[in-house]
Amino acid sequence: MTKQAFPPLPVHQWPARDRSLWQGARQPVGPFDDDAGFAAGWRPPTIKMSERGYGMWLGWLATTGQLDPLTPPCNRVTWELIRAFITEYSVGRAETTIAGAVRGIAYVLRACAPPDGVDWLTTLAHRMTNTAKPSRPKLPRMVRIGSIILLSDRLMDIGLEKLRVGRRSGAPIYRDGLLIGLLIHRPMRRRNLTDLRIGHNLFVDDFGIRITIPRKETKKGVPFDGYVPKRLEEATFTYLDRVRPVLLKNDIPDEGWLWVGRRGRQVTADQISTRVTRIMREHFGRDLSPHLFRDCAATEVALERPELIGITKHVLGHMTLASSQKFYNQATSFTAFSRHADVIRKLRGEGS
Incomplete structure (x- = not known):
């Protein structure tokens, strides 16, 4: 109708x-x-x-x-x-x-x-x-965390190699790789990711690179206080010291935004969504948006360590466990979906 x-x-x-x-x-x-x-x-x-x-x-x-x-x-x-x-x-x-x-x-x-x-x-x-059921099912679009991490590392390697031979196009590639890596390790909401700002909510202290987002700047009123994971710490310093300066323009004042584009301006939330979704489609054939990274992260916990499902409340910034419980149910469906795919591969003679 x-x-x-x-x-x-x-x-x-x-x-x-x-x-x-x-x-x-x-x-x-x-x-x-x-x-x-x-x-x-x-x-x-x-x-x-x-x-x-x-x-x-x-x-x-x-x-x-x-x-x-x-x-x-x-x-x-x-x-x-x-x-x-x-x-x-x-x-x-x-x-x-x-x-x-x-x-x-x-x-x-x-x-x-x-x-x-x-x-x-x-x-x-x-x-x-x-x-409410979404008009587009999430499950077929989801990707395992390990695959996303490998893609993040590969993009940063490609970006650095291009920069090494003097190609400025390597800077946005490296930036996108780091952004994807941070997003899957710290699955914050798109607006908070976009608004990361050096010296405002992103600091370097004796323990590492700290991210502090007050409750008034989060959707659910739950403050975020944590560190860039150790495995991304060196990559983040490389971005700050070597890559980000390439993206900045001399005639554009540096306002401290972590994610900047080729013209030196802040990358908007819509631009992040467009770029991340396009990269996921190119590499995995799936429209995986930044918001779906949150589903991937929480579902991975429910899939691999269901006894730890309670931590998704803190990982995703939920007020209660009610919102997080759906990821346990989604993980059960994910397992069934994966097994179904395995059956199809065997029937097609593609090995076990």
């Missing part, structure tokens, strides 16, 4: 009461203020997701003649209306997309009427998010 268009109502077209409550919820705390707004510390992607979901909700109410601008936001929400919205919005859309829209509605209502908003809707949104 063809999906119906659901253009979100932009914030400036929201009913005055909704707009005022949302703007108040986003108000940051000042030096003479007692409290910040409920959504003051939300990251831009969360703000964008919330405004889009709530905007679609208001647009749908308006289109169906059910939007009363004078009604308080939480009073507009009923089980029957939410169910009708989900039914229409679901046509032709992935479960994760639907869950994101409902979560956006719930989050704006929580921000406008803190701390609960419409509690049953928040519960529904989280349940839909946790049970």
